[in-house]
Amino acid sequence: MSLRIVVTVKYVPDATGDRHFADDLTVDRDDVDGLLSELDEYAVEQALQIADEADDAEITVLTVGPEDAKDALRKALSMGADKAVHVEDDDLHGSDIIGTSLVLAKAIEKAGYDLVISGMASTDGTAGVIPALLAERLGVPQVTLLSEVKVEDGVVTGRRDGDSASEQLEASLPAVVSVTDQSGEARYPSFKGIMAAKKKPVESWDLSDLDLEADQVGLEGAFTTVDSATERPARTAGTIVKDEGEGGKQLAEFLAGQKFI
Amino acid sequence: MAEVLVYVDHVDGAVRKPTLELLTLARRIGEPVALALGNGAAETAAVLAEHGAVKVLTADAPEFADYLVVPKVDALQAAYTAVSPAAVLVPSSAEGKEIAARLAVRIKSGIITDAVDLEAGDEGPVATQAAFAASYSTKSRITTGTPVITVKPNSAAVEAAPAAGTVEALSVSFSEQATGTKVVARTPREATGRPELTEAAIVVSGGRGVNGAENFHIIEALADSLGAAVGASRAAVDAGWYPHSNQVGQTGKSVSPQLYIASGISGAIQHRAGMQTSKTIVAINKDAEAPIFDLVDYGVVGDLFDVVPALTEEVKTRKG
Ligand SMILES: Cc1cc2nc3c(=O)[nH]c(=O)nc-3n(C[C@H](O)[C@H](O)[C@H](O)COP(=O)(O)OP(=O)(O)OC[C@H]3O[C@@H](n4cnc5c(N)ncnc54)[C@H](O)[C@@H]3O)c2cc1C
Numbered sequence: 052m053s054l055r056i057v058v059t060v061k062y063v064p065d066a067t068g069d070r071h072f073a074d075d076l077t078v079d080r081d082d083v084d085g086l087l088s089e090l091d092e093y094a095v096e097q098a099l100q101i102a103d104e105a106d107d108a109e110i111t112v113l114t115v116g117p118e119d120a121k122d123a124l125r126k127a128l129s130m131g132a133d134k135a136v137h138v139e140d141d142d143l144h145g146s147d148i149i150g151t152s153l154v155l156a157k158a159i160e161k162a163g164y165d166l167v168i169s170g171m172a173s174t175d176g177t178a179g180v181i182p183a184l185l186a187e188r189l190g191v192p193q194v195t196l197l198s199e200v201k202v203e204d205g206v207v208t209g210r211r212d213g214d215s216a217s218e219q220l221e222a223s224l225p226a227v228v229s230v231t232d233q234s235g236e237a238r239y240p241s242f243k244g245i246m247a248a249k250k251k252p253v254e255s256w257d258l259s260d261l262d263l264e265a266d267q268v269g270l271e272g273a274f275t276t277v278d279s280a281t282e283r284p285a286r287t288a289g290t291i292v293k294d295e296g297e298g299g300k301q302l303a304e305f306l307a308g309q310k311f312i
Numbered sequence: 313m314a315e316v317l318v319y320v321d322h323v324d325g326a327v328r329k330p331t332l333e334l335l336t337l338a339r340r341i342g343e344p345v346a347l348a349l350g351n352g353a354a355e356t357a358a359v360l361a362e363h364g365a366v367k368v369l370t371a372d373a374p375e376f377a378d379y380l381v382v383p384k385v386d387a388l389q390a391a392y393t394a395v396s397p398a399a400v401l402v403p404s405s406a407e408g409k410e411i412a413a414r415l416a417v418r419i420k421s422g423i424i425t426d427a428v429d430l431e432a433g434d435e436g437p438v439a440t441q442a443a444f445a446a447s448y449s450t451k452s453r454i455t456t457g458t459p460v461i462t463v464k465p466n467s468a469a470v471e472a473a474p475a476a477g478t479v480e481a482l483s484v485s486f487s488e489q490a491t492g493t494k495v496v497a498r499t500p501r502e503a504t505g506r507p508e509l510t511e512a513a514i515v516v517s518g519g520r521g522v523n524g525a526e527n528f529h530i531i532e533a534l535a536d537s538l539g540a541a542v543g544a545s546r547a548a549v550d551a552g553w554y555p556h557s558n559q560v561g562q563t564g565k566s567v568s569p570q571l572y573i574a575s576g577i578s579g580a581i582q583h584r585a586g587m588q589t590s591k592t593i594v595a596i597n598k599d600a601e602a603p604i605f606d607l608v609d610y611g612v613v614g615d616l617f618d619v620v621p622a623l624t625e626e627v628k629t630r631k632g
């Protein structure tokens with residue numbers, strides 16, 4: 052029996068660029084190049100490894116985002132995913148966590164799944180809650196924040212390294228998994244992979260395909276609102292000294308002056 | 313006065329500091345009612361009362377320890393129904409955020425994660441968030457439903473404010489999903505005797521420049537002289553020099569101490585994302601061009617193998 056894996060991947064502004072908010076206080080996507088959120092590469096990687104171990108598996112990568120988000124899908128396809136779904140609709144602009152999780156859950160149901168794999172967090176919103184919300188909305192177990200994951204005989208097992216303990220988890224499929232950047236380096240797309248990706252199918256769905264109304268998503272449907280976004284003033288230049296034998300002492304002097312010693 | 317439901321993070325009855333900060337913030341918007349779950353829940357009451365909890369709801373059942381997250385969501389929802397609060401506040405741990413988010417969907421409310429400050433506003437609580445590796449500060453509100461907000465550690469100074477702290481047992485019936493994800497085994501993290509990284513007033517971190525697990529004792533010695541927690545960059549963690557639980561940054565812990573000392577760390581954006589809100593930042597790096605120096609209040613351009621031990625000695629001498 053075939054194992055249907057859906058990997059959720061987000062298209063985000065490059066963190067090493069100069070990220071800004073636009074006038075409507077959503078993320079400015081014109082100013083900075085976008086890419087596949089690096090933490091979702093780990094999700095694609097684990098999907099590929101799980102598919103390798105399965106007799107028969109199919110990996111669909113899914114994104115909700117603007118037109119350029121196709122780039123994120125292409126990257127995932129070139130790593131080895133089989134097909135892609137792009138949920139794209141002007142009314143999605145400005146969706147919050149509640150709205151995004153609703154659209155993703157609808158799309159996952161429509162695509163059909165046994166296993167959903169997400170990243171631990173996006174690199175822009177960084178909430179780290181979408182996977183748990185997908186489990187809530189789909190009514191299936193959440194097996195999240197795994198640094199090790201395995202799927203065998205319809206059961207997913209994994210290790211979750213928490214604040215106070217490391218836990219070994221187990222759940223039956225269907226389930227939603229999220230993986231951390233400790234789960235294993237993501238592979239680079241090969242030249243062959245990049246060429247093959249160009250031929251792989253990318254479906255586009257809009258809100259009507261998902262039986263959703265405009266007022267359930269986007270800025271209009273958001274349950275939260277951003278009132279202001281202010282750039283932090285640049286830190287005032289600190290004192291920098293060169294160590295010529297006295298660096299440790301000088302630093303101690305500074306710390307004492309600040310009452311840390 | 314409106315009641316504010318506060319989810320308590322505790323280990324066997326020992327309340328963690330971020331919860332006390334939450335109680336302080338909760339008092340700005342109403343009267344805190346605390347919810348403590350699991351082993352030792354009732355033992356949290358005294359300290360919660362000291363910090364303003366008018367009521368402490370408690371529940372214990374094997375489900376809280378044996379299954380992941382959902383039993384706690386069921387309990388939080390039961391508390392929500394019992395209290396009808398004006399807002400729900402949860403500490404921004406990985407688990408706390410998941411619990412809060414699932415509650416928000418169930419009660420058809422918006423959620424704000426990782427707030428670093430909270431005030432009362434005309435249209436409900438206003439949360440401050442640090443965005444894009446803390447290069448932006450945003451103010452947001454929840455416009456639909458009962459505000460559910462998760463708050464990062466070190467977002468407020470803990471203030472005592474004695475209140476009744478009446479203990480009440482909460483009855484919880486578990487949902488069908490509650491037993492979906494089994495916790496098959498649990499290995500507690502070994503205690504180091506040092507302060508908890510996210511809660512520490514001082515954090516001393518080492519990076520690739522520390523150049524080997526065997527050299528991390530230099531960083532630890534400085535930390536111990538200052539009573540600090542030890543942090544590490546991802547480069548140091550990936551090299552296996554220090555445990556991942558000590559990683560500071562986007563995919564590690566985010567810290568906001570009074571003092572952060574970075575040694576042999578270049579200051580990549582993902583590292584900055586986890587420490588940029590520290591009050592005072594100090595760096596030791598042999599490369600004068602390292603980006604970390606853009607952030608510092610005080611920087612020493614030099615070899616950490618000279619500067620750090622010298623600093624440790626000096627701290628010890630001064631502390632006598
Ligand atoms: C700085 C900032 C702060 C924000 N704060 C809030 C807030 O407090 N409350 C709120 O309601 N909204 C908030 N938002 C909006 C929120 O980030 C978006 O709705 C977002 O699409 C979902 O949250 P996330 O990016 O934090 O995802 P996370 O929960 O961090 O993402 C985890 C995983 O979910 C999957 N995923 C997430 N988004 C998508 C997508 N669009 N397509 C495919 N897969 C996806 C990926 O696998 C990802 O690795 C914020 C946005 C920004 C930029």
Ligand SMILES: Cc1cc2nc3c(=O)[nH]c(=O)nc-3n(C[C@H](O)[C@H](O)[C@H](O)COP(=O)(O)OP(=O)(O)OC[C@H]3O[C@@H](n4cnc5c(N)ncnc54)[C@H](O)[C@@H]3O)c2cc1C
Binds near residue numbers: 547559581602
């Ligand atoms: C999605 C993603 C998430 C990430 N998450 C994190 C995260 O959570 N935390 C994190 O830290 N990184 C994270 N990273 C990695 C990050 O991009 C950097 O690679 C990492 O922070 C570099 O660590 P470093 O500063 O220790 O090493 P380097 O960048 O190699 O810097 C080492 C520094 O040490 C200095 N040095 C060397 N020898 C000495 C000496 N003897 N004395 C003094 N100075 C010396 C050098 O001049 C240099 O500046 C993430 C990356 C990605 C893509």
